[in-house]
Amino acid sequence: MVGVFKWGIQKHESESVSESRHHHRNRVKLLENKKAERELLEADHRVIGQQLDLFSISEDVGAGLVLWHPKGTIIRDVIREFWEREHRRNGYQLVATPHIARERLWRISGHLDYYRRHMYVFKKAGEGYVVKPMNCPFHVQIYKAKPRSYRDLPMRFAEWGTVYRYEPSGTLCGLLRVRGFTQDDAHIFCTEEQVQREVLTLLDFTEKILKSFGFNEYSAVLSTRDPKRHEKYMGSDLKWNQAQEALALALETKAIDYREAEGEAVFYGPKIDLNIVDASGKEWQCTTIQFDFNLPNRFNVCYIGADGCEKEAIMIHRALLGAIERFFAILIEHCGGNFPTWLAPVQVAVLPVSKESTDYARRVCQTMLNAAIRAELDESQATIGYKIRNAEIQKSPYMAIVGRREVETHMIAVRKHRLGDIGSMTIQQLIAQIKQEDKASPCLEDNVNPKNPI
Numbered sequence: 001m002v003g004v005f006k007w008g009i010q011k012h013e014s015e016s017v018s019e020s021r022h023h024h025r026n027r028v029k030l031l032e033n034k035k036a037e038r039e040l041l042e043a044d045h046r047v048i049g050q051q052l053d054l055f056s057i058s059e060d061v062g063a064g065l066v067l068w069h070p071k072g073t074i075i076r077d078v079i080r081e082f083w084e085r086e087h088r089r090n091g092y093q094l095v096a097t098p099h100i101a102r103e104r105l106w107r108i109s110g111h112l113d114y115y116r117r118h119m120y121v122f123k124k125a126g127e128g129y130v131v132k133p134m135n136c137p138f139h140v141q142i143y144k145a146k147p148r149s150y151r152d153l154p155m156r157f158a159e160w161g162t163v164y165r166y167e168p169s170g171t172l173c174g175l176l177r178v179r180g181f182t183q184d185d186a187h188i189f190c191t192e193e194q195v196q197r198e199v200l201t202l203l204d205f206t207e208k209i210l211k212s213f214g215f216n217e218y219s220a221v222l223s224t225r226d227p228k229r230h231e232k233y234m235g236s237d238l239k240w241n242q243a244q245e246a247l248a249l250a251l252e253t254k255a256i257d258y259r260e261a262e263g264e265a266v267f268y269g270p271k272i273d274l275n276i277v278d279a280s281g282k283e284w285q286c287t288t289i290q291f292d293f294n295l296p297n298r299f300n301v302c303y304i305g306a307d308g309c310e311k312e313a314i315m316i317h318r319a320l321l322g323a324i325e326r327f328f329a330i331l332i333e334h335c336g337g338n339f340p341t342w343l344a345p346v347q348v349a350v351l352p353v354s355k356e357s358t359d360y361a362r363r364v365c366q367t368m369l370n371a372a373i374r375a376e377l378d379e380s381q382a383t384i385g386y387k388i389r390n391a392e393i394q395k396s397p398y399m400a401i402v403g404r405r406e407v408e409t410h411m412i413a414v415r416k417h418r419l420g421d422i423g424s425m426t427i428q429q430l431i432a433q434i435k436q437e438d439k440a441s442p443c444l445e446d447n448v449n450p451k452n453p454i
Helices: 002-043 045-051 070-089 103-109 136-143 192-212 237-253 295-299 324-335 355-370 384-393 404-409 427-439
Strands: 055-057 066-068 100-102 120-124 127-131 155-164 180-190 218-224 258-262 271-277 283-292 302-304 310-312 314-323 348-352 375-377 398-402 412-416 420-425
Touching: 045 055, 045 324, 066 070, 070 155, 070 192, 070 324, 100 103, 103 127, 103 136, 103 295, 136 155, 136 180, 136 295, 180 192, 180 324, 192 237, 192 271, 192 283, 192 314, 218 237, 218 283, 237 258, 237 271, 237 283, 283 324, 295 314, 314 324, 348 355, 348 384, 355 375, 355 398, 355 404, 355 427, 384 398, 398 404, 398 427, 404 412, 412 427, 420 427
Parallel strands: 218 258, 348 375, 348 398
Antiparallel strands: 055 066, 100 127, 120 127, 155 180, 180 314, 218 271, 271 283, 283 314, 302 310, 398 412, 412 420
């Protein structure tokens, strides 16, 4: 009996140890999962966007409609200025188009027949209008404003065009899926002979733009038509074959690995999608290069050839960043909100140590602003330690700290975000350093880990 009892005690103790280990493993796993969830939450663009006061979405305004706050607008404007400058350098003409158009335009384009459930349609004085879901028909109208010759081609129209699409409420997600968004849209009108060169040029241009924002890795998908169901697609076999070959050859010439998605082309043309890979390894569909055999046919988009005869122009849709709102969300998560100096809304936080140094700090800040440096003065009564901590949380690339010694020597003590103190320098030296960073090609200085919020 004693032996049985003793065995029973031993068994119970063994179970306790086993259960204890089991509970320990479960607890470790739970803590790891919680840590992973916390890191994901900290890297979420919605959390960082609120922390840095970049944007918001108000129920009173409407779901999926973004309000850009001052700091978010600064970043958006810097991206746009860079985008416009690069497009002008690469032979694009910038255009601007209205937010609404007569229903008739969308009937001709075919959007009312195929896309109506995603469109905002209304009537005014008995006439139908549509809030634009895309920019393409407007660019076609600009092209058709006067006769075009083969000598005019290629023509490249580009626009930051804001469009509106009704997306089901269940699909909306921060900036990643919205109802009002801006596309970095462009349309290229060219001849058949120019297609290959245009696609190659586009791939080069895309690579340059994406690298400027720190995206150095991407995958490519070539969407082609189903060879057994030609009746599903607009355009002749000759046009489809030429377009598909041009896209494939361009990818191969650039040594870009790609996957062919046979049968996944839309009815009006084949396309290339480039999916960028962010710092956490996630893939995002970003760039699209899309042939269109539909609109040139519907709108009679032509040019006069060298033989004096009218020919249908080749039309290529193209968005490099895609929807700016979505790209902004990806960029935030890619760098964890640690924007490079050229993009940061506040490039320098000017921090006076005490009330006595505030006047000099104001002069420092104004000198920065006069030199086109985005500076912000913290005049609060908080301690310098708190001010530095706050500037770190706000991820300002530089801090110019001003105390009694700096006032006397007309210098500033400079700190760099996440690096700490980098020494004493003159105001002009810091201005030169920041301008050098801006000048050195706008690209992320280091792909920081978004899991580290500061």
